[in-house]
Amino acid sequence: MKKIFSIVMAAAMLLSVLALAGCGGSKAPAPTTDNKDDSSATTELKTVVAGKLTMSTNAAFPPYEMTDDSGKIIGIDAEIAEAIAKKLGLELQIDDMDFDAALKATQDGKSDMVMAGVTINEDRQLVMDFSDTYATGVQSIIVKEDSPIASAADLANAQKIGTQRGTTGYIYCSATTENGGFGEDHVVAYDDGIAAVQALMNGQVDAVVIDNAPAKAFVEKNPGLKILDIEYVTEDYAIGFAKNNTALKDAVNKALKDLIEDGTVQSIIDKYIPAEAE
Structure with missing residues (x-):
């Protein structure tokens, strides 16, 4: 009786295994596709905010x-x-x-x-x-129309030069004279170019050094200013x-x-x- 029972149980187990195998075979492509998706997901760009x-x-x-x-x-x-x-x-x-x-x-x-x-x-x-x-940018010099400053070298005679904080204009101007600049004591850094130009209009600085494109925009909106016809520094963005x-x-x-x-x-x-x- 035990032997017959064992045979019946073995047959039942075999049928279960075959049934599971059959189900697995019919869904075999799905795991493969999922793996491909996971692989491509790992190559997606990780950004500060997803998407x-x-x-x-x-x-x-x-x-x-x-x-x-x-x-x-x-x-x-x-x-x-x-x-x-x-x-x-x-x-x-x-x-x-x-x-x-x-x-x-x-x-x-x-x-x-x-x-x-x-x-x-x-x-x-x-x-x-x-x-x-x-893109290519040019550092330009903005002065008042009646300013005695006519060249980059003349900036050495300026009491104060206005720049935007952290920009290359600030870096170039605040460098030591040995490195082609005018020293930190002669440079005032502002949060943005607008504030620097306003300081020039108010007589708080004698010149502003900033990129040429914004310099043109600032001069257009502020009569009485001009850009010197020189390229102070040329650089790439x-x-x-x-x-x-x-x-x-x-x-x-x-x-x-x-x-x-x-x-x-x-x-x-x-x-x-x-x-x-x-």
């Missing part, structure tokens, strides 16, 4: 970044960033703050990248990584990333390369800086 490309900036740097009448951030950098985000399948989020804070937000991983007319220099390369360049954020930098670089090659970047620049105005 978004967060850009820190200082929206007081026309025409690269500024606000329109509705408060929306617009400009060359904003539109290029929007095009990059679209290429990456992400939604662009722009956070406005002081220039120094914008750089630090990216360094500290609070934003994915910084675009604010940022140029590459040795000090920044120690704490950040950068994309390929996408790039996108900044946290150190060693290689995956994001490479992805942005690829998107940026495509946008440069298909003419998108130049068309955005031309929209804000017409060729005849350069």
